[in-house]
Amino acid sequence: MSTKKKIGFSIGCVVIIVVVFCIGRYSASYGHSVPINVTVTTDMNGSPVTAAQFDSFWKVWNLLDQKYVSAASTTVQDKIYGAIQGLAASEGDPYTVFFPPQQAALFQSNIQGDFEGVGMEIDIKNGHLTVISPLKDSPAAKAGILTNDIVTKIDGKDTANMTVDKAVSYIRGPKGTPVNLTIVRNGNPQPIIIKVVRDVITIPTLETNTQGTGANSIFTIHLYTFTATSPNLFRNALRTFINSGSHKLILDLRGNPGGYLDAAWDMASWFLPAGDVVVTEDYGGKAPNQVYRSKGYNVFNKNLQMEILVDGGSASAAEILSAALKDHGVATLVGSKTFGKGSVQELIPITSDTSLKVTVARWLTPNGHNLSHDGIDPDFVVTPSTTTPAVASGTPATAVATGTDPVMLKAVSLLQAQP
Numbered sequence: 001m002s003t004k005k006k007i008g009f010s011i012g013c014v015v016i017i018v019v020v021f022c023i024g025r026y027s028a029s030y031g032h033s034v035p036i037n038v039t040v041t042t043d044m045n046g047s048p049v050t051a052a053q054f055d056s057f058w059k060v061w062n063l064l065d066q067k068y069v070s071a072a073s074t075t076v077q078d079k080i081y082g083a084i085q086g087l088a089a090s091e092g093d094p095y096t097v098f099f100p101p102q103q104a105a106l107f108q109s110n111i112q113g114d115f116e117g118v119g120m121e122i123d124i125k126n127g128h129l130t131v132i133s134p135l136k137d138s139p140a141a142k143a144g145i146l147t148n149d150i151v152t153k154i155d156g157k158d159t160a161n162m163t164v165d166k167a168v169s170y171i172r173g174p175k176g177t178p179v180n181l182t183i184v185r186n187g188n189p190q191p192i193i194i195k196v197v198r199d200v201i202t203i204p205t206l207e208t209n210t211q212g213t214g215a216n217s218i219f220t221i222h223l224y225t226f227t228a229t230s231p232n233l234f235r236n237a238l239r240t241f242i243n244s245g246s247h248k249l250i251l252d253l254r255g256n257p258g259g260y261l262d263a264a265w266d267m268a269s270w271f272l273p274a275g276d277v278v279v280t281e282d283y284g285g286k287a288p289n290q291v292y293r294s295k296g297y298n299v300f301n302k303n304l305q306m307e308i309l310v311d312g313g314s315a316s317a318a319e320i321l322s323a324a325l326k327d328h329g330v331a332t333l334v335g336s337k338t339f340g341k342g343s344v345q346e347l348i349p350i351t352s353d354t355s356l357k358v359t360v361a362r363w364l365t366p367n368g369h370n371l372s373h374d375g376i377d378p379d380f381v382v383t384p385s386t387t388t389p390a391v392a393s394g395t396p397a398t399a400v401a402t403g404t405d406p407v408m409l410k411a412v413s414l415l416q417a418q419p
Contacts (some may be wrong), residue, residue, distance in 0.1 A: 002369040014114075024284045025316055029234075029363070031115070035271065042354050049197060051089060054287070057083075060301035061079065064079075065132055069125075078222045081098070081100040084098045084099075085097070085098045088356065088358070089163075090160050091359075093125070093166055093343075094124035094163060095164075095344075095345050095357065095359050096356075096357065096358045096359050097163055097164075097165050097344055097357045098350075098354070098355075098356050098357075099165070099354060099355045099356070099357065101218050101352055101353040101354055103165060103166075103169060104353060104354050104355045105255045105353070106165075106168070106169055106172070107165060107347075107355070107357070111360055116141040116172065116173065116174055116175045116198055116199065116200050116201065116357040117139075117144075117168075117171060117172040117173065117198055117199075117201055118134075118138065118139045118143075118171055118172075118179060118196045118198055118199075118201075119134060119135040119138020119140050119141065119199070119201045120132075120133065120134040120135060120138060120141075120145055121133050121134075121257035121313075121315070122151065122164060122171075123164055123165060123315070123339070123341060124163075124164060124167070125339070125340075128150045128151075128152075128159075129150065129151045129152075129159040129162060129164070129167055130148060130149070130150055130151070131145055131146065131147055131148065131150075131151065131313075132147065132312075132313050132315050132339055132341075133147050133255035133256070133257050133313030133315075134146070134147075134169075134204060134255070135201065135204065135224070135225075136204045136224055136255070137204065138199075138201060139196050139197055139198060139199050139269075140196055143194050143196040143197075144194060145181070145183070145194060145196070145365055147255060147311060147312050147313035148185075148186075148312045148313075149183045149184070149185050150182070150183065150184040150185070150220065151167070151181055151182065151183060152182045152184055152191060153168060153180075153181070153182035153191075154170040154171055154179065154180075154181060154182075155170065155180050156180070156182075157170060165357075172198070173198050174198065175198055175200055176197065176198065176199075176200050177197070177198050178195050178196065178197050178198070179195075179196055179198065180193055180194070180195050180196075181193070181194050181195075181196060203224070203225055203227065204224040204225070205223070205224055205225060205227055205233055206221065206222065206223050206224065206228055206230065206233045206234065206237060207221075207222045207224075207227060207353055208220065208221050208222070208237050208240060208241075210244055210246070211412075212246075213244075213245075214246070215245055215246060215247060216246075216250045217244060217245070217246040217248065218246065218250060218412060218415055218416075219240075219241040219246045219248065219250070219293050220238045220248075220249075220250040220251075220252060221234070221238075221241070221249070221250070221251050221252065222252040223251065223252065223253055223256055223318075224255070224256055224258070225257065225258070225259045226258055226259030226260050226261075226264055226316075226317040226318070227259055227260065227263065228260060228263070230259065230260070230263040230267070231263050231266040231267060234263075234266075234267050234270075235270070238270055238299070240283055242291055242299070244341070246304045247304055247305055248302065248305045248306075248415040248418070249305070249306045249307075250306075250307050250308075250309065250408070250411050250412075250415070251306065251307070251308045251309070251331070252308075252309045252408075253308060253309060253310055253314045253318040253321070254309050254310060254311040254313060254314060254335060254407070255311065255313040255314070256313065256314050256315070256317075256318040257313065257315045257316065257318070257339075258315045258316025258317035258318050258319070258341065259316070259317050260317060261279070261292070261317055261320065261344075262276070263317060264273060264279070264317040264318075264320040264321040264324075265278050265279070265292050265295075266295070266322075267321055267325045268294060268320075268321055268325065269294045269295035269296060269297045269298070270297045270298065271298055271299055271300060271304075271306075271325055271328075271330045271331075272294035272296075272300060272325075272330065273294060273296055273298050273323065273330055274293070274294055274295065274296025274298075275293050275294060275296070276293060276294040276324075276328055276366070277291055277292070277294075277324075277366040278292045278293060278294055278320065278324045278366070279292050279320045279323075279324060279363050279364065279365065279366070280292070280363070280366075281344055281361040281362070281363060281364075282361055282362045282363070282364050282370075283360065283361045284361070284362070286360075287360075287361075290361075304330070304416050305415055306325070306330060306332075307331060307332055307333075307334050307411040308321075308325060308326070308329035308331045308332070308333050308334070309333075309334055309335050309407050309408065309411055310322055310333050310334070310335040310336070310338050310376065310378055311335045311336045311338070311384060311407070312336060312337065312338065312339055312375075313339065314339060314375075314376075315334075315338065315339035315341040316339075316340040316341045316342075318338070318343065319338045319339070319340075319342065319363075319371050319375065319376055320363060320365075320371075321365070322338065322353075322376055323365035323366070323367075323369065323371070323376050324365065324366055326376070326379070327365055327366040327367045328366060330412065332378075332379040332380065333376065333377075333378035333379050333380070334378055334379070334380045334381075334382060334410050334411045334414070335357035335378050335381075335382055335407045336377065336381060336382070336383060336384065336407075337374075337375045337378070338375035339375055340371060340372065340373070340374050340375035341371065342362055342363040342364075342370060342371020342372040342373075343359045343361070343362050343363065343372050344359065344361040344362070344363065345357050345358060345359055345360065346358055346361055380410055380414070382406050382407045382410045383406070384405075384406060384407055
């Protein structure tokens with residue numbers, strides 16, 4: 001690809017190995033020979049890495065060979081994969097993960113979007129495996145899974161210290177098979193078990209609707225995810241909005257877990273003059289920062305009145321778009337604090353069937369806010385009803401008629417108060 005599509009990671013093909021294992025040294029003092037050596041180099045801080053620092057590693061390796069009793073045999077390759085996984089985990093970043101062959105194949109199928117499962121986005125939040133959002137009309141949503149649910153067990157397996165990718169491997173499965181998720185909700189110490197039957201997952205993209213007619217009407221775009229097709233669908237939705245004669249727009253990003261950075265960048269460009277910053281990738285001094293600036297489509301004048309609806313399920317690309325339009329004064333945000341997923345991962349092939357997903361940068365909003373440190377606070381905080389599903393399907397008309405969507409109601413009232 002000529003342009004990297006960053007989802008939370010970007011596809012890459014280069015890896016630099018800092019520590020090199022070579023034939024030559026024997027750990028005979030530990031009672032078992034290991035024909036492996038270490039070429040001395042330096043770590044990321046410039047401190048020397050010495051062969052002696054690996055003595056404890058080889059001691060544990062040999063003690064496991066000598067003493068560990070298991071019903072299943074562990075190969076040398078299994079141990080090497082396990083050691084590399086531990087090395088990646090030592091960074092303390094849930095998004096930096098080494099994939100052995102089976103997990104690497106699973107991850108590739110995830111990013112290609114062809115999968116069977118329960119249809120929910122999960123991530124690590126405050127040390128817990130947390131639901132970002134169930135996808136609209138997915139098995140998870142139908143079973144009652146909500147944004148910010150903490151998953152403590154998957155079919156009885158404890159999720160403490162479990163990586164997101166390992167959790168995904170347990171949750172996914174063939175259509176028609178069940179998975180039991182143990183959930184802690186709203187800080188209630190009493191867990192609940194929710195049975196979800198897996199199905200083929202179709203990811204929704206965009207819906208539109210209009211309340212009223214003419215200049216006083218309110219046009220709503222509900223964007224569910226940032227896929228490769230989202231920019232064209234969004235452009236068509238904006239064309240319909242303009243043709244409606246309305247200048248009041250609600251962009252509903254609640255329950256939107258993100259997706260392609262390119263999609264958020266393109267969408268922001270419809271509202272911002274050329275050159276305005278959409279988002280900055282901060283590489284922490286290891287590479288020049290990359291600044292994404294508006295492409296300058298901006299087709300709207302000062303008459304545009306825009307509200308963006310967000311919640312704890314709005315993450316990644318959804319936060320980028322929201323922050324860009326908020327920071328530049330194009331739109332105000334209504335709802336609750338967003339998830340706070342603001343890092344960029346690069347997927348690097350290690351061998352023909354293994355790979356490393358590593359965090360390489362952080363996303364900064366136009367005002368310099370680090371999305372990884374915290375989510376985005378809305379301009380108008382509205383606590384959603386605990387009985388309202390995480391993925392809202394309300395429209396302005398139904399919100400007003402039923403009063404069941406306080407976030408939508410607030411956005412409608414704000415727009416109606418403006419001339």
